[in-house]
Amino acid sequence: MSMDKPVLELVDIHKRFGSAVALAGASLTLRAGEAHALMGANGAGKSTLMNILGGILQRSEGQIRLGGTAIEIASPRDARRHGISFVHQELNMLPSMTVAENVLIDELPTQGGFVSRKRMRERVAAILERLGCRFSPDDTVETLGMGDRQMVEVARALASDPRILIFDEPTSSLSEREKRRLFEVIGRLKAAGTAVVYITHFLDEIFETCERVTVMRNGQTVTSGPLADYRPHDIVTHMLGDVKLEERLRPPRAPEGEPVLEVDRISRQGALDGVSFRLHPGEIVGLWGLLGSGRTEILRALVGLDGLDEGAIRLRKDGRLQPVAPGDLHAEVGFVTEDRRGEGLLLPLPVASNISFANFDKVLGPLGLIDRKRERRFGEAFAERLKIKLHAISQPVRTLSGGNQQKVVFARWLGTAPRLFFLDEPTRGLDVGAKGEILKLTAALAEGGASVLLASSELEEMMSLCDRYLIVQRGRIVGELPGTADKETLMQALSGPGTGA
Amino acid sequence: MRDNQSTSFGQLARRHGFLIVLVAIFAVFTLATDHFATFGNFIAMLHAMAPVVVMSCGMALVVLAGKLDISIGSVAFLSSTFAVLLMNNHGVPPVVAFAVTLAAGAALGALNGFIVVGLGINPLIATLGTMIALRGVALQLTNAVLIPLPESVRSLGNLSIGPIFVDILVAAVVVIAADQLHRRTVFGRQLNAIGNGEEVAAKIGIPVGRRVFVAFVLSGLFASIGGIMSLIQVGSISAYLGRGMEFTAVAVVVVGGISLFGGRGTILPGVVLGALTFEMIANGLNQMSANPYAYRLVTGAIIFVAMYVDAMKSGRIRSRRKKLAVRDEPGRSTGTIAETTSRP
Numbered sequence: 071m072s073m074d075k076p077v078l079e080l081v082d083i084h085k086r087f088g089s090a091v092a093l094a095g096a097s098l099t100l101r102a103g104e105a106h107a108l109m110g111a112n113g114a115g116k117s118t119l120m121n122i123l124g125g126i127l128q129r130s131e132g133q134i135r136l137g138g139t140a141i142e143i144a145s146p147r148d149a150r151r152h153g154i155s156f157v158h159q160e161l162n163m164l165p166s167m168t169v170a171e172n173v174l175i176d177e178l179p180t181q182g183g184f185v186s187r188k189r190m191r192e193r194v195a196a197i198l199e200r201l202g203c204r205f206s207p208d209d210t211v212e213t214l215g216m217g218d219r220q221m222v223e224v225a226r227a228l229a230s231d232p233r234i235l236i237f238d239e240p241t242s243s244l245s246e247r248e249k250r251r252l253f254e255v256i257g258r259l260k261a262a263g264t265a266v267v268y269i270t271h272f273l274d275e276i277f278e279t280c281e282r283v284t285v286m287r288n289g290q291t292v293t294s295g296p297l298a299d300y301r302p303h304d305i306v307t308h309m310l311g312d313v314k315l316e317e318r319l320r321p322p323r324a325p326e327g328e329p330v331l332e333v334d335r336i337s338r339q340g341a342l343d344g345v346s347f348r349l350h351p352g353e354i355v356g357l358w359g360l361l362g363s364g365r366t367e368i369l370r371a372l373v374g375l376d377g378l379d380e381g382a383i384r385l386r387k388d389g390r391l392q393p394v395a396p397g398d399l400h401a402e403v404g405f406v407t408e409d410r411r412g413e414g415l416l417l418p419l420p421v422a423s424n425i426s427f428a429n430f431d432k433v434l435g436p437l438g439l440i441d442r443k444r445e446r447r448f449g450e451a452f453a454e455r456l457k458i459k460l461h462a463i464s465q466p467v468r469t470l471s472g473g474n475q476q477k478v479v480f481a482r483w484l485g486t487a488p489r490l491f492f493l494d495e496p497t498r499g500l501d502v503g504a505k506g507e508i509l510k511l512t513a514a515l516a517e518g519g520a521s522v523l524l525a526s527s528e529l530e531e532m533m534s535l536c537d538r539y540l541i542v543q544r545g546r547i548v549g550e551l552p553g554t555a556d557k558e559t560l561m562q563a564l565s566g567p568g569t570g571a
Numbered sequence: 572m573r574d575n576q577s578t579s580f581g582q583l584a585r586r587h588g589f590l591i592v593l594v595a596i597f598a599v600f601t602l603a604t605d606h607f608a609t610f611g612n613f614i615a616m617l618h619a620m621a622p623v624v625v626m627s628c629g630m631a632l633v634v635l636a637g638k639l640d641i642s643i644g645s646v647a648f649l650s651s652t653f654a655v656l657l658m659n660n661h662g663v664p665p666v667v668a669f670a671v672t673l674a675a676g677a678a679l680g681a682l683n684g685f686i687v688v689g690l691g692i693n694p695l696i697a698t699l700g701t702m703i704a705l706r707g708v709a710l711q712l713t714n715a716v717l718i719p720l721p722e723s724v725r726s727l728g729n730l731s732i733g734p735i736f737v738d739i740l741v742a743a744v745v746v747i748a749a750d751q752l753h754r755r756t757v758f759g760r761q762l763n764a765i766g767n768g769e770e771v772a773a774k775i776g777i778p779v780g781r782r783v784f785v786a787f788v789l790s791g792l793f794a795s796i797g798g799i800m801s802l803i804q805v806g807s808i809s810a811y812l813g814r815g816m817e818f819t820a821v822a823v824v825v826v827g828g829i830s831l832f833g834g835r836g837t838i839l840p841g842v843v844l845g846a847l848t849f850e851m852i853a854n855g856l857n858q859m860s861a862n863p864y865a866y867r868l869v870t871g872a873i874i875f876v877a878m879y880v881d882a883m884k885s886g887r888i889r890s891r892r893k894k895l896a897v898r899d900e901p902g903r904s905t906g907t908i909a910e911t912t913s914r915p
Contacts, residue, residue, distance in 0.1 A: 164767035166835045176776040184755040
């Protein structure tokens, strides 16, 4: 098989969802025996492009060529028939069933109407051997560790003998050793002539495993070529593009006063590794890292949504730092994420009830029943303060725009007057106006003395607010930058030490 | 990473735990009564539990897919009603009449399947609805009175080959068939996969809706077979036919080690051992002339234990999330940024 002739070409692919444009000229060329890194920030269009390749979505325009011939991919089954297979980020495992069953579940070999266990075992054993796996086809998946499960997922993708194999963030749940094994497997696949697409947020991995790279931004392919021609920093710059520097919403300032929160070497297997920092009153600290770097995991761990293996968290109480369990810290924190529904907005209920939810003590009447009038006034006060646009406070939250829904989340927390706010992509999916208002609100919170921990993929957003940055990579804090750091420095930090360049 | 040793040990303990209970029940009744551990009584128990075993097989298939069918008692009642009315009022030959029963069972199962899959209604609610409605129709058709079977059919109840009643053989055939269906066919594996996680199964490419539909059809079919067996055992149809059977079947399935969360457990020996557990308790307490209500208490307790074990096995009751190791050293510095900067 020639190394130069492309196996697959995606040419000028466009995809529109109604009036929204997801892809506007994305291209990708794969060659046999190469691993091709597909990079891009959140929302760059990687997933959409891969879903088109996988037959899950249909393109609006453009051409897909397989071995030089134009083809249609109408369904996932179609994709498999063309020799295209996926290893998804989330593992689709059937825990109570055997490895062999998991690998072949969509095409179990039969003999006389019965599943042939013998043939099933033989086929899977052969695949496992190719992958260098030590577990048996008869092992139950629930007895396997994460790395082995990932291998089962790879085995399933290999069962159809693909010419093109797409790995979608395969290492996000793997340990270092398991990652090594995966890279070896990718090496073997390449040697066998398989074209591999490798999607990841980890720069060091692509320099280790890939020959070529394609970077996407805003639904377009912005650059593509041999990896040898790029430095890590170039790739980050391509991913993030030109950052329009907006005015700062408030000048950066140095930490003052006694710390409110002290995080001491918190760790969680496979996610966080000895994360330590302090948070001072009235400061906005940015967790700066690419998606998957661990910034979300830090916030989740602090409020007890994910467990901790080690480390301590201390909160200032009665004038001194006292240890606090993450679950208890949650009650002290205004926690706002991009997932408004997940954060407990009750969409069918009125705005007023949603706001009073964390504040029942303030809306109770004499008998301990909820006083509707009081609840309404309470809600209205916040709606006015946060400029939530609504017809009536009794309007269901569902009928509000995304930005206003997010403000309702803020309103709920403001009622409890927390000293700490953890914001994880608080403006995701909001329009420009709403974004600005949420950012202003964040600045106002800090002005009021609250400490804010902010995680966002958007550099301009971070740069308009943060007093200092903690650089997050691979679940560790690898450095700190002052609020005055410029765009170059911040981008450099992402591809800085530890990215294997 | 892998913790094979402790896992297999735990599984072993759990599996044997159930057998220990079974043996204990057996031992207690053997000691406490004169006739419990006799061949005749054993055959009598198998005979009595045969209809339940058959209906539990259908239930098991549905439960393995992570669903529930509590209409099977009513399906059994209504589908047998058709046979009785056809034989008694229209002189239809028994073979044809019972074929109609089986067809009706499958059709009523299809109705359940349609409500669950087609209309997307929660299986518990869907089959609660059909449980009530179908029994209503059957009561209407029979005027809720007792209708005896024709003499020729009634004599089938005593048919046996040697000492073994025919319905025990029927139950054995059904259990083996259902077990093979579950364990050895693509359909069975797919049901198991659906029970493991519907979304995952759908993503892998299993036609979830169609498979669940078929599971309900089979559940209806098995219910009608069980209905015919009870009908012939009793010799007449009454308003009580199949009543409470749905819950007995759920209990049998769960005690037999099939998880109500789906995807876990086996029909053989699970369903048979589950049914045997309840039959031994009923039979033994009866021979001890215990208070008839005691049976319900004991049964309830056993179901409760079985559910708890199921929840543990399925990981629903996990050991509490590791509490943070709170180290109280407030004075210590957090200036570890320097040391974390250099990574290997």
